[in-house]
Amino acid sequence: MVFYENMLALNNVSIACDEKRIVGVFGANSAGKSTLMYTLSGIMEDIRKKELMAGGERITVLGSVTYLGEDISGLKPSMRARRGLILCPERRRIFSESTVLENLRIGGYLAKPAEARETEEYCFKLFPPLVKLRKRIGGFLSGGEQQMLAIGRALMAQPKLLLLDEPLMGLSPLMQAILVKATRVIRDERQVSIIVTEQYARPVIPIVDYAFILENGAAVLEGERQELLDNPDVRSAYFGVES
Numbered sequence: 644m645v646f647y648e649n650m651l652a653l654n655n656v657s658i659a660c661d662e663k664r665i666v667g668v669f670g671a672n673s674a675g676k677s678t679l680m681y682t683l684s685g686i687m688e689d690i691r692k693k694e695l696m697a698g699g700e701r702i703t704v705l706g707s708v709t710y711l712g713e714d715i716s717g718l719k720p721s722m723r724a725r726r727g728l729i730l731c732p733e734r735r736r737i738f739s740e741s742t743v744l745e746n747l748r749i750g751g752y753l754a755k756p757a758e759a760r761e762t763e764e765y766c767f768k769l770f771p772p773l774v775k776l777r778k779r780i781g782g783f784l785s786g787g788e789q790q791m792l793a794i795g796r797a798l799m800a801q802p803k804l805l806l807l808d809e810p811l812m813g814l815s816p817l818m819q820a821i822l823v824k825a826t827r828v829i830r831d832e833r834q835v836s837i838i839v840t841e842q843y844a845r846p847v848i849p850i851v852d853y854a855f856i857l858e859n860g861a862a863v864l865e866g867e868r869q870e871l872l873d874n875p876d877v878r879s880a881y882f883g884v885e886s
Contacts, residue, residue, distance in 0.1 A: 645678050645687065645860075646703040652678045654861040658838075660804065660853075665830055665837045669844040669881050670857035676840035677733055679857070680808045683708055683838070684730035685720035710804065725753060727803030731810065735793040739782035743773055743792055746781055750796030758801055765833075766795035769825055787818035794825065798833070805829070807839040811846055819846045826850060844881045848872065856881060 645653040653675045660666040670676055681687040682704065691702040707716045710728055718726075737746050747766060751759035767774050770791040776784065781792060790810055797805060807826065811819045827850045829835055841847050848854070854871055856864040864877065871877050 644703075644705040645675075645682060646701075646705075648701055652860050653682065654859075656855075656857070656860070656862050658855050658862065658865075660836050660838050662836055663830060663834055664852045665826065665839065665850055667844065667847055667851035667854035668838060668840040668857060669842070669847075669854060670840075671842060673859075674857040675860040676842075676857060677808055678860075680730060680732075680806050680838075680840060684728060684806055685715075685718060685723045686730065689720060724800060727801060728806070729797050729800045729802035729804070730806040731793050731797040731808065733808040733812065735786075735789040737781045737784075737789055737792050737796065739780070741781055742778050743781065743784070744777045746792055746796050747799050750799035752800075754799060754801050759799060762799050762801065766798055769798075769828065770795060787814050787821070790814065790818070790822060791825075794822070794829075798829065802835055804836045804838070807837060809840055809842065811841055811843075816846075823847060823850055848882060 644651070644655060656675065656679060658666065658668065668676055668679060678687065681690065687702070687704055691704060694700050694702055707714050709715070710726065715723055715726070738749060741749065747763055748759070751762060754762065772788060773791055773795065776788060781789065784792065794807070794810065810822055814822070823846055826837060826839065830837055839847060844854070848868060851868050853867055854865065855862045856877065872882070
């Protein structure tokens with residue numbers, strides 16, 4: 644559970660992601676998706692401490708996060724990242740004054756040199772448009788190019804569990820399709836488990852193995868992909884498909 648002052652942001656949400664699976668978390672704005680991702684990655688604890696020191700909003704976090712059989716609730720984000728739990732945040736948040744190549748190499752600071760070189764090559768293979776843009780300043784990339792870079796930078800950190808927070812936000816249907824395909828490729832080729840959040844489930848549902856629906860901070864429904872697709876209310880409300 645996560646409280647912002649007296650507002651309940653996450654309410655008894657319990658989700659799981661098995662190895663080499665893609666799990667979707669869907670819900671409207673303010674449903675709690677980013678709060679969930681910040682809590683899993685440990686960033687919420689950093690935010691809580693900074694707010695406390697500044698005398699700002701009081702944040703309360705209750706519950707636990709278990710990763711690879713270990714309770715990591717007390718671990719800093721950096722220590723979680725060293726264990727392979729990597730967040731690709733909402734709205735890209737690349738280093739806008741650094742080049743594409745510099746962004747990737749910054750992301751690889753936890754990796755061994757050989758791992759970093761291999762992953763860098765893989766990122767350019769996964770996202771061919773970045774090859775010609777490797778010396779382009781990040782702030783001059785399009786939204787889709789920035790999202791490719793953000794995912795590539797996350798891969799450079801050698802994730803075992805990759806958290807993708809609304810990677811399709813504000814992008815064209817064509818770019819969304821490219822990124823959805825890349826997400827499945829990452830799972831299949833890199834053997835990475837993935838949790839992906841989105842407001843609109845329709846582009847992502849074809850690749851998820853399991854999904855959760857969040858409303859007002861609570862998980863109101865969960866199930867295998869086909870189970871949710873067979874639910875007419877879910878199809879209409881979240882997948883844009885009429886019954």
